[in-house]
Amino acid sequence: MYIKRTVEKSILEAAKSFPCIVLYGPRQVGKSTTLDYVFPANFNRVTLDDTEDRELAEKNPKLFLEVNPWPIIIDEIQKVPALLDAIKIKIDEQRKIWLKNNEERKLMYVLTGSNRFELQQGISETLAGRCGIIEMSSFTLREKKAMEAHLFTPKIEVLIQRSQQEKSEYLTRTQIFEEIYKGGMPDICTNVSERNIYYKSYVNTYIEKDVRKLIVASNETQFRNFISIVALRTAQELHYDEIAGAVGIDVKTCKRWLSILETSGIIYLLQPYMSNMSNRIIKAPKLYFMDTGLCAYLCKWPDSKMLENCAMSGAFFETYVVSELIKNFFSFNVNPRDYLYYYRDIDQKEIDLLYVDEDGIYPIEIKKGISPKNPTKNFNVLQKYKRQIKTGLVIECCDKIRPLNEISYSFPVYLLGI
The missing domain is CATH 3.40.50.300 (P-loop containing nucleotide triphosphate hydrolases)
Structure with missing residues (x-):
C-alpha cells in the first residue's frame, strides 16, 4: 500500500x-x-x-x-x-x-x-x-495518519485558524510515545516488517553498505558501539571529547564519524542562535536522531511504556518534536537551518527552539507533560537581541491550542504539521 x-x-x-x-x-x-x-x-x-x-x-x-x-x-x-x-x-x-x-x-x-x-x-x-x-526522510505523523500537511509556522493566529479546520484525532501522551517507539520507517509503519527485526537488519545494512568503506575495517565493532552511544545522547549538546572518550577513539575520528551520521541523514545537528551576542552563548550544537524508532532500538528500550517512563523520556519527546519539524521542512524543500535554532547561555538559561525569520524571534519550549510549570520562564532572555520577540509556543501533550499567559500558547504535539 x-x-x-x-x-x-x-x-x-x-x-x-x-x-x-x-x-x-x-x-x-x-x-x-x-x-x-x-x-x-x-x-x-x-x-x-x-x-x-x-x-x-x-x-x-x-x-x-x-x-x-x-x-x-x-x-x-x-x-x-x-x-x-x-x-x-x-x-x-x-x-x-x-x-x-x-x-x-x-x-x-x-x-x-x-x-x-x-x-x-x-x-x-x-x-x-x-x-x-x-x-527526504522517514514518515511524519501526518503522513502516517494520511492527513494533509502545511509548512510549519509558529504564528499563533495561523495555527488557530488551521486547527479550527482540523479533524485529526487527539493522541494521548501514551499514544505519542507509541509513535515515538515505532518510528517512521515505511516498512514498519505499513506492517511489512516486525520492528526489532527490521532495525537490526537496518543497522547491519547501513554499516555494510554505507559506512564500512569510510572507516577502517577493524573499527566496525567500535562504530556499532559509537552509534549506540550517540543515540543515548539525543537531544543533548554535542561534546566530541566526551563521546570520543566513551567509545575509545580520538576526537578527530569522532568528528568524522558524526559527519558520516549527519550527511547520511541519521542525525541532525541543531545550531545555537548566535546573532551578535555570542560572548556568553553556548556554541555547541544539539544532537538529534532523525528517526526516534531507530534511536530507541539503539538505546535498547524494550517497549513504548518503558520508554515513556524512563529517565530519557523527555529527551525522546524533544527529539520527536524536533525531528517532526525538520522532516516537515524537508518535505517542503525548505532548509531548516535558515529558521530553527536553540538557545543556551553560560548561566544555564535555555530555550529548546527558536524560530527566527524577518518578523522576529518565536521562542518554543518542548515539554512531555500536560500544563508544565512555568515553561516560559526563560523567554525574557531574548530581549537583549533587540529584535521583536513574538508570541511563543509550548509544545506538549495537551488536547487543543490555548493561551498559557500573555506571551505564549500551549500547542498539542499531535497537531504538528497542520
Whole structure:
C-alpha cells in the first residue's frame, strides 16, 4: 500500500525548473517508491545496486546513458560518481538543442542517493546549476495518519485558524510515545516488517553498505558501539571529547564519524542562535536522531511504556518534536537551518527552539507533560537581541491550542504539521 508523501509536490515543482533532480535521504525511507508513484511509466528506471548496470556505468558511462536514455530514474547514484560527468555532458548538449529549436526544457534525470557523504561533493562540483536537490526522510505523523500537511509556522493566529479546520484525532501522551517507539520507517509503519527485526537488519545494512568503506575495517565493532552511544545522547549538546572518550577513539575520528551520521541523514545537528551576542552563548550544537524508532532500538528500550517512563523520556519527546519539524521542512524543500535554532547561555538559561525569520524571534519550549510549570520562564532572555520577540509556543501533550499567559500558547504535539 502506497502512503502519500508530502514531498511529492516539491519533487514536481523542482521537475519544472531543472533538467535533473537529486533526491537525498537515508536508506529505506521510500525514495524509489515515491518516485515510481510520482513519475509516469515512460520514465526508464535503473538501479546501480544491480551489478551488471553498475559495471557498465563504471567502465563506459557514455554507453550506459545511451543504453538507458532519458527520461530516467537512476537509484543509488553515489555508487558510480563518475556517471555524474557523463550526465552533465548530456544535459549541456540537450540544452543547446532546446535553445536552438526554441523548445521548452524537460526533466531528463532523476537521481537518488542514500549516502550523501560520498555524493554531495560530486553533485556540487559537477551538476551545480543543473539540478534541484531535495531531502527526504522517514514518515511524519501526518503522513502516517494520511492527513494533509502545511509548512510549519509558529504564528499563533495561523495555527488557530488551521486547527479550527482540523479533524485529526487527539493522541494521548501514551499514544505519542507509541509513535515515538515505532518510528517512521515505511516498512514498519505499513506492517511489512516486525520492528526489532527490521532495525537490526537496518543497522547491519547501513554499516555494510554505507559506512564500512569510510572507516577502517577493524573499527566496525567500535562504530556499532559509537552509534549506540550517540543515540543515548539525543537531544543533548554535542561534546566530541566526551563521546570520543566513551567509545575509545580520538576526537578527530569522532568528528568524522558524526559527519558520516549527519550527511547520511541519521542525525541532525541543531545550531545555537548566535546573532551578535555570542560572548556568553553556548556554541555547541544539539544532537538529534532523525528517526526516534531507530534511536530507541539503539538505546535498547524494550517497549513504548518503558520508554515513556524512563529517565530519557523527555529527551525522546524533544527529539520527536524536533525531528517532526525538520522532516516537515524537508518535505517542503525548505532548509531548516535558515529558521530553527536553540538557545543556551553560560548561566544555564535555555530555550529548546527558536524560530527566527524577518518578523522576529518565536521562542518554543518542548515539554512531555500536560500544563508544565512555568515553561516560559526563560523567554525574557531574548530581549537583549533587540529584535521583536513574538508570541511563543509550548509544545506538549495537551488536547487543543490555548493561551498559557500573555506571551505564549500551549500547542498539542499531535497537531504538528497542520
